[in-house]
Amino acid sequence: MMCLTIWQPWADLICPPIEGIPGLVLPGRLRLPKDIENRSWFTDFRGDLLIHAGRTVDWAARVRFGLRQNEFVSGAIIGKVLLTGCSRYSTSPWHQDGMFAWRLARPERLRNPVEWKGRRGLFEVPAAAIGATWGSVVAGPAWDANGKEGLDGSDFLTLALANEWEKLEHTPDDV
Numbered sequence: 175m176m177c178l179t180i181w182q183p184w185a186d187l188i189c190p191p192i193e194g195i196p197g198l199v200l201p202g203r204l205r206l207p208k209d210i211e212n213r214s215w216f217t218d219f220r221g222d223l224l225i226h227a228g229r230t231v232d233w234a235a236r237v238r239f240g241l242r243q244n245e246f247v248s249g250a251i252i253g254k255v256l257l258t259g260c261s262r263y264s265t266s267p268w269h270q271d272g273m274f275a276w277r278l279a280r281p282e283r284l285r286n287p288v289e290w291k292g293r294r295g296l297f298e299v300p301a302a303a304i305g306a307t308w309g310s311v312v313a314g315p316a317w318d319a320n321g322k323e324g325l326d327g328s329d330f331l332t333l334a335l336a337n338e339w340e341k342l343e344h345t346p347d348d349v
Contacts, residue, residue, distance in 0.1 A: 189253030
């Protein structure tokens with residue numbers, strides 16, 4: 175399976191722990207889960223993407239979001255998402271102008287993180303390394319690819335439909 179290392183607390187904001195994040199304060203229109211990962215580079219990968227919480231903590235983000243805790247899960251795979259698209263434009267409040275918006279959907283959090291060494295860029299993790307652990311995945315609340323709440327599992331877009339949507343995107347208003 176493909177995997178991406180993300181600094182904390184960003185990894186927790188993408189795949190929030192089931193018990194929540196103590197002290198978290200989200201300003202403005204920001205909502206959990208974080209539905210966009212901002213990257214300086216484009217990817218044509220679509221599908222399940224493991225989220226690896228890197229050992230590095232973005233201390234400025236920790237302060238911005240009111241996080242007083244100093245302990246985050248780090249150096250481990252903490253969950254997975256469905257990567258549905260990548261473009262320069264997004265209406266998500268999580269998107270940073272000038273960055274590629276990796277659109278994330280269906281976050282799932284592992285109850286027991288799997289220790290793993292992170293890397294830069296996308297990297298492969300053997301399914302066997304994670305396989306036995308997926309029985310302990312906690313599905314996040316029902317969000318669709320655009321971060322809309324209130325859907326049940328049967329309403330999620332399939333990857334094929336998400337890819338068709340990706341082909342239709344041409345302007346910021348389409349996103």
